[in-house]
Amino acid sequence: MRNLESTPKIYVGTYSQYNNGSLFGKWFDLTDFADFKEFLQDCYEFHRNELDPELMLQDWENIPDFLISECSLHKEAFTYFEAIGEMDHETAEAFEIYCKQINYWPSNGYELDDQLDGFRESYRGFFGGSGKDATLEYTYQYIEETGLLSGVPSALEKYFDYEAFAKDLFLEGYSEYEGHVFVDY
Known part of the structure; x- marks a missing residue:
């Protein structure tokens, strides 16, 4: 990836926490993960205190809107970041x-x-x-x-x-x- 100022990051909480009045979550630096699957595994591991966590992407930086929404990150996001990392x-x-x-x-x-x-x-x-x-x-x-x-x-x-x-x-x-x-x- 490029420099820290353009590093893609996501703050991941859960809908359950949010609906109970909590913004508990964590910022995940996408450059720490090899692919989408590894990212999801880490998110679920972080929210392992919930039986079946429904991830909520509450905030993000340096990720184009066409790749992300509150409830999903496009599966091609890591490939996209790899491609632009070479530009x-x-x-x-x-x-x-x-x-x-x-x-x-x-x-x-x-x-x-x-x-x-x-x-x-x-x-x-x-x-x-x-x-x-x-x-x-x-x-x-x-x-x-x-x-x-x-x-x-x-x-x-x-x-x-x-x-x-x-x-x-x-x-x-x-x-x-x-x-x-x-x-x-």
Whole structure:
């Protein structure tokens, strides 16, 4: 996993304790567990004082909402954290956006590997760091990479309307979220 500030953690209590007015539980650092099964075993072991504890996830940190709710942690969460642990911060942020707002994982039914493949095909990079319009920054790169203006004389090239082209480009085929640019498929 990455640093302590981005470590996924869950405060786990039980519905029985909660219904009896107690918030008794424990913070579990998910980086301490190899997989979902090991995490659940530790939770049940901690709440062994109850006959049949019904776990309640009362609070969490650094876990995307699409992986967790009050009553469940998605079984693919550990695989997800392993995958983003191998990414730099910017790419991990973009992958979370892709899963949450573009391709709706895990509810789309895809395996994580397929989701990662789709992300790699779609993601074009982060263009919001310069304080300028990310769509315009990407448009300049797009025009350069595609050679769109390569045959145009330099005297005419300065009249090209990059802003209008950026609007059209992002109306049909590209999306921008928080400075991250994606191809729409």
